[in-house]
Amino acid sequence: RQIVYYQSGVGTEADFTGNIDIQTRYAQAYGVIVASKIRNAYAFLAQNYERGDEIFLFGYAGAYTARKIAGLIDKIGLLESEELGIFFNIWKDLVDGKPVTPPSGTRFPRINCVGVFDTVGSVYNQIDALEIKDNSLPPCVDTALHAVSLQENREKFLPTLFNPKTQRGQTLVEVWFPGAHSDVGGSYERHELADISLFWMTGEIMERSLFALDEKFIERSKQVNPDAWGTSQPHNAYYETPYVQRPIVGHKNRLESGQITNQIIFHESWKFSPKYAALLHKDYMIAPDNLLFTHLNYATMNQFETDCKNRWKQNLGVRTYSCQ
Numbered sequence: 001r002q003i004v005y006y007q008s009g010v011g012t013e014a015d016f017t018g019n020i021d022i023q024t025r026y027a028q029a030y031g032v033i034v035a036s037k038i039r040n041a042y043a044f045l046a047q048n049y050e051r052g053d054e055i056f057l058f059g060y061a062g063a064y065t066a067r068k069i070a071g072l073i074d075k076i077g078l079l080e081s082e083e084l085g086i087f088f089n090i091w092k093d094l095v096d097g098k099p100v101t102p103p104s105g106t107r108f109p110r111i112n113c114v115g116v117f118d119t120v121g122s123v124y125n126q127i128d129a130l131e132i133k134d135n136s137l138p139p140c141v142d143t144a145l146h147a148v149s150l151q152e153n154r155e156k157f158l159p160t161l162f163n164p165k166t167q168r169g170q171t172l173v174e175v176w177f178p179g180a181h182s183d184v185g186g187s188y189e190r191h192e193l194a195d196i197s198l199f200w201m202t203g204e205i206m207e208r209s210l211f212a213l214d215e216k217f218i219e220r221s222k223q224v225n226p227d228a229w230g231t232s233q234p235h236n237a238y239y240e241t242p243y244v245q246r247p248i249v250g251h252k253n254r255l256e257s258g259q260i261t262n263q264i265i266f267h268e269s270w271k272f273s274p275k276y277a278a279l280l281h282k283d284y285m286i287a288p289d290n291l292l293f294t295h296l297n298y299a300t301m302n303q304f305e306t307d308c309k310n311r312w313k314q315n316l317g318v319r320t321y322s323c324q
Contacts, residue, residue, distance in 0.1 A: 002211070002212075003048055005041065005044045005045075005048075007037055007040065007041055007062055007065070008061075034062075034064055034065045034068065037062065037065045038065055038068050038069055038072065039087075039091070041065065041069050042069060042072060042073070042078075042087070043084060043087070045069075045073070045078055046078045046079050046080070046081060046084055046087075047081050047084070049078050049107060049109060051107065051109075053109070054112045054211070055073075055109055055110070055111045055112060056111075056112055056113045056114075056115070056210065056211060057069055057070055057111060057113070057114045057115070058113075058114075058115045058116065059115075059116050059117070059119075060116070060117040060118070060185035060186065061185070063116035063117055063118065063119040063120070063185075064119050064120065064121055064134075064160065066114055066116055067114060067116060067119060067134075067160075068129070068130065068132060070111050070114050070138050070140070070141050071130070071132035071133070071136065071138045072130060072132065073108075073109065073111060073138070073140060074111075074132075074138035074139060074140040074141075075094070075100070075130075075131070075132060075138075076090055076094075076100055076102050076106070077102050077106040077107055077108040077109075078106065078107040078108070078109060079102065079103070079106055080103075080105050080106065080107070083103050083105070083106070086103070090102070091130075094130045094131055095129075095130065097131055108140070109140070110140055110141075110142055111138070111140050111141045111142065112142050112143065112210055112211075113141075113142065113143040113144070113145065113205070113208075113210050114137075114141050114143070114144045114145070115144075115145040115146075115201055115204075115205070116144075116145070116146050116147075117146075117147045117184055117185035117186075117197060117201070118147060118148055118149045118152070118159060118181050118184045118185050119146065119159055119160045119161075120152075120156075120157045120158065120159055120160065120181065121156070121157070121160065133163075134160050135160060135161060135162060135163045136162075136163055137162050137163065137166055137170060137172055139167055139170075141170065142169070142170060142171065143170070143171045143172075143173075143208060143210065144162060144170075144171070144172045144173070144174075145173050145201055145204050145205075146161070146162055146172075146173070146174040146175070147175060147177055147184050147185075147197040147200060147201060148161070148174060148175065148176045148177065148184070148264075149176070149177060149179055149180055149181050149183065149184040149254070150176045150177060150178055150179070150254065150260065150266075150270065150286065151178060151179055151180055151183070151234045151235075151236075151253070151285060151286060151287075152180045152181045152237055152253070152254060153180070153236065153237060153238045153251055153252065153253040153254075153283075153284040153285060154181075154237050154238050154241065154249045154250065154251065154252075155249065155250030155251060155252035155257075156248075156249050156250060157181050157237065157249075158252070158254065158257050158259065159254065159259060161174065161259060162174055171208075173204060173265075173299075174264075174265065175200065175265050175266070175267050175299045176260070176264050176265065176266050176267060176270070177193065177196065177197045177200075177267045177269065177270070178193055178196075178230065178232075178234055178267070178269055178270050178273040179193040179194075179232075179234040179235065180234055180235040180236070180237040181237060182194075182235065182237070183232075183234055183235055184197045185197075186198070188235065190223055190232070191222075191223050192222075192223045192226045192227050192229075192232040193232050193234065193269075195221075195222045195223055195226070195308075196229070196230065196267070196269050196305070197267075198218065199218070199219070199222075199304060199305040199308045199309075200267065200301075200302065200305050202215055202218050202304055202305075203301075203302035203303060203304030203305045203306075204302055206302070206303075206304050207302050207303065207304075215304060219308050219311070219316060220316040222308070222312075222316070224315060225315075226312060226313070228272070228312075229269065229272065229309050229312045230268075230269035230270075230271070230272030230273060231272050231273070231274065233274060233279070233280055234273065234274070234279070234285070236279070236280070236281035236282075236283065236284075236285055238251045238283065238284055239281040239283055251283070251284045252284070253284050253285065253286055254286075255286050255291065260286070260291070262293040262294070262295065262296070262297075263297070264297070265297050265298070265299045266296050266297060266298050266299070267298070267299055268298055268299070268301050270288060270296075270298075271288065271298075273287065273288055274287065275287050275288060275289045276289055276290045
């Protein structure tokens with residue numbers, strides 16, 4: 001059986017020192033308050049985990065949270081339920097940079113998979129908070145899947161990529177997709193680009209037989225009457241930012257930040273993304289024809305996303321709705 005815990009996106013929460021802070025919508029949007037999210041998810045796992053269980057962590061708005069939880073489990077294990085009373089003491093020691101010795105009986109489980117969509121940001125700009133490296137793949141994680149945005153252009157939304165160095169037995173797959181942050185993770189009314197990254201993630205899970213998915217439902221949730229596969233207009237996230245917030249958000253695309261290089265792995269859909277002249281809003285945007293690398297590395301499409309591409313224009317019977 002599957003025990004599922006869903007946690008909503010980032011909102012008004014306590015910070016890493018436990019202080020309550022009423023944040024602006026700007027701060028909420030960038031996922032800077034995740035400490036309470038980490039604590040709550042950790043407590044759920046500690047209370048429900050039984051030896052031999054498999055753990056899977058997924059996140060979009062919670063991508064950074066999911067990765068920190070994995071790092072926390074690797075660092076201190078999962079406390080037994082009766083030991084959770086000392087969790088805040090352990091947390092404080094981590095915040096203060098003190099060595100931590102978990103009590104005897106603490107479980108140290110493997111994490112089967114961490115799957116995330118366009119991880120952005122560090123908590124309050126505290127790099128490597130809780131003494132856990134932001135870009136590390138914790139040794140306890142078997143598989144990490146990361147869908148990354150090629151065309152996000154807000155400076156405050158620079159991605160937190162995984163360090164490509166892995167340990168023996170670990171798998172890390174980090175693939176770059178057309179579109180802005182929310183084109184890759186979802187939330188726009190038209191979601192063709194998000195469907196492509198979702199189908200990729202689903203297929204990667206299926207090919208590794210990680211756990212059971214209702215892949216037919218996932219495919220049926222795609223955009224009704226979609227644009228041709230891969231051809232949808234990417235959003236210009238900086239342009240869509242309210243004018244008064246633009247000086248705070250800043251503009252910097254991921255080529256300017258040095259994170260798009262000739263070493264990254266592109267998704268096949270990038271070949272079909274609109275060229276620069278066809279972009280509706282061009283400011284601070286990259287496109288296939290102004291990304292001047294001599295050679296691009298493309299990921300091989302998995303079977304599920306290939307099948308979804310072949311059935312892309314078929315209406316499979318499920319309508320989806322967007323809540324603004």
